[in-house]
Amino acid sequence: MLGYIFKRVLYMIPTLFGMSLISFLIIQLPPGDYLTSMIATMSDSGQAVDPAEIERLKEIYGFDDPFYIQYLKWIWGILSRGDFGRSFEWNQPVADLIWARMGSTLVISLLSLLFVWVVALPIGIYSAVRRHTVGDHIFTFFGFIGLAVPNFILALILMYVAYKYLGQSVGGLNSPEFAEAPWSLAKVGDFLAHLWIPIIIIGASGTAALIRILRANLTDELHKPYVITARAKGLPEYKVILKYPVRIALNPFVSAIGWVLPHLVSGVTITAIVLNLPTAGPLLFRALVSQDMYLAGSFILLLSALTLVGMLLSDLLLALLDPRIRFN
């Protein structure tokens, strides 16, 4: 097992390298650099442009260097000092801005994943055991809707419904009166009252996909001889189903962390922009619009790294559960 973990972690390095390359490409992509536009804004507003300061910034970011040198400087800063560069718009180190936002992104992604599991498991089992019943058809129908409606449209529709019929404003994660308050029971309650909408929105498509997979896998298992044997031996029906076939069909639930997580992180990003949640999404979006590229690139890199860690965890868990993977 240790050898497997080691190999799997080692395997991550080239992928992470590729991701950092793409993120840096995005930083470099917009024409012109931030420094030129900053000098222009500063002299427009009548501020004195200190040539020494310009030289210093040029030195730090190496705007005159070729692509690969700039990349190496950036990546070396991250690896050696945890320095992601400087946000020009906020005039702060990127690292100071990024971690709180990444934390809330992680929390919402994980809660959504939990939601996906909790909802998909019973519905998937029900749909497989009671195939082609009215209940199964209803779930299948909702599943297709869940897959077909893009996150942000679902967010808009739920916002509209909540505004019109519940009289609730659904932006953000806290009501205005709690925004600056210290954490208390009331604030946690308010937080949870706001949380359900983003979590449903983000989890909808993942839930639908997982129900379909579980239904298909479990249907295959249910007709295998060992199930018939168990039933013939007089095991109660719930035990026949839950004890063996469900456990085998559960593998996709674990591997789901790997492929649902990129979707969830994606979903969190756009849903957060629409609902104005304090996660990475809105800040990333603002950074991109104002071409604050070090901030944007760092977010993209970290969000990608997040999904990569999720994939690693799912692989390790899967290996723990399924010896066939471990020994191959």
Place this chain on the structure above:
Amino acid sequence: MGARDTLGKHIDPALMVVDGPSISPLKQGKSVSIATIGPWRLIAGKLIRQKVAMAAGAVILFLYLVGLFAEFLAPALPSTSKPQYTYAPPQGISLFVTQPDGSTEFNPHVKGYKIEIEKVALRRTFVVDDSKVVPIGFFVKGPAYELWGLIPMDRHLIGPLNPNDPMYLLGTDRLGRDVFSRLIYGTRVSMSIGLVGVAVSLVLGVVFGSISGFYGGWVDTVIQRIIEVISAMPTIPLWLGLAAAIPLTWSPVSVYFVITIIVSLLGWTSLAREVRGRFLALRSEDFVTAARLDGSSEARLIFRHILPSLTSHILAVVTLAVPTMIVAETSLSFLGIGLKPPVVSWGVLLQDAQNIRTVATAPWLLIWPSLAVIVAVLSFNFFGDGLRDAADPYDN
């Protein structure tokens, strides 16, 4: 009359070997009748039996026809704004008019608008006024346009008989533009982005997938690693990052093509994986080995022998990839970094629905474009699923 075998099926007489004592007529008949149905006809036959997939296919065809004839189908031009009708609600079409003497008369029409002042907010709102009748008709003269930018015309499929009368079947937006017409023009842009985007991913996916699956070894490893990196990155941040780099000064047409390329650059990976898997499986099949021993070149092996046997499968995967492209374009345009006005797409239309208060006053700005996106995505999914089932020769 054609000959019949024992099962009662028609056999092409030209294919029957009449003389030849060693072959019994029964065997000969059977083999001929099987050989006359090619794989494509088998797939088509299976597909036709799937009602949901066929209905979805019809919807897709309808949407593309709407996109194709957008200028003719839309009653108004997408950019014509009438400030005197801002946020006007949708009108219903009625067929009969009741005369003052009580008799009814056939006269298709919509109702006009009147202005009401809200008591609390003191805002002007338009409500449908049942006493005003705006007669409408088919093939009426309306604003002049050029079909496909080529043929100058002024006939519209449906419209008010008097071009200056208001007819807003799905209401109007903030500037008094007809949502129905804009939705029709948006269909053209959004649906075509899906098609063009998929064409680009198809080329990339097939090329990289076949190279990877056919050669194997280190080429395969490198391509697989690249695919892994791209597919592990969360798509929306990546799309945002790439789209944000498009300079604001670019023309709408260049932006359209760049967005298409961005959307397809990230979508080709699943197709390449699929093609690679099939290549790996087919590489060692007997017919490929036979062709290789016959001295076929590698290009001939790939293009003449292996690829044709995956065409149906690729077609299904491609159909299933279109909705991703449509959703991608819609999301980017909705956020304001994809297509931008004056280009009209479903995502651009949804930009107007960003503000929840606007949606509360004019819900039709959210409902209709969303419905268009959802219907398109569902149809492609159902049709693609049906196609995949039909293309699977081992499925009973």
